[in-house]
Amino acid sequence: MERRTAIKIVALSAFSATVSPSSDAAFLWSPDAYQLRFFTQAENQLLDQLMEIIIPADAHSPGAHAAKVSLFADWMVSTSHEAVQAKWRENLRAFRQAAAHSSPVDALAEAASHESRPRTALDHFFVDLKQMTVNGYYTSAIGIHQDLQYQGNTYLAAFPGCTKKVVRSQA
Numbered sequence: 368m369e370r371r372t373a374i375k376i377v378a379l380s381a382f383s384a385t386v387s388p389s390s391d392a393a394f395l396w397s398p399d400a401y402q403l404r405f406f407t408q409a410e411n412q413l414l415d416q417l418m419e420i421i422i423p424a425d426a427h428s429p430g431a432h433a434a435k436v437s438l439f440a441d442w443m444v445s446t447s448h449e450a451v452q453a454k455w456r457e458n459l460r461a462f463r464q465a466a467a468h469s470s471p472v473d474a475l476a477e478a479a480s481h482e483s484r485p486r487t488a489l490d491h492f493f494v495d496l497k498q499m500t501v502n503g504y505y506t507s508a509i510g511i512h513q514d515l516q517y518q519g520n521t522y523l524a525a526f527p528g529c530t531k532k533v534v535r536s537q538a
Contacts, residue, residue: 398435404445439503
């Protein structure tokens, strides 16, 4: 048996004893049969709508709605500190109020226009919302496989585009 194989077996057996099938380990998160833990149904619907505006479906791949990114946000916020949870709840309430004077699209566009230099709580909320959307989307099966077209650990006979020669140290 190779040394690497033995190390993998030992590491996986030690790890499997500490992780149960219902664990909240990030790599075990799945939107299948997920139940909301923090956001209300109305808050989740608003998040879903806003996240789809940030990463909409197009001809290349489905958007944030299909990837169920709002459920990822619920899971992440539900496992966060109370201060983070309170901030998300307050920001959603404030966003809903701002959108009542125009529309969710207009309120989001206004907050996004100050993304590089957020001034208000809603501007800061947009930055957090966008980051959560991107994180959720690109860790989903849709984001990874359909949008990025990641093929997994596949052998490449050549590395087109890589022109740098790798020199290994003899140390």
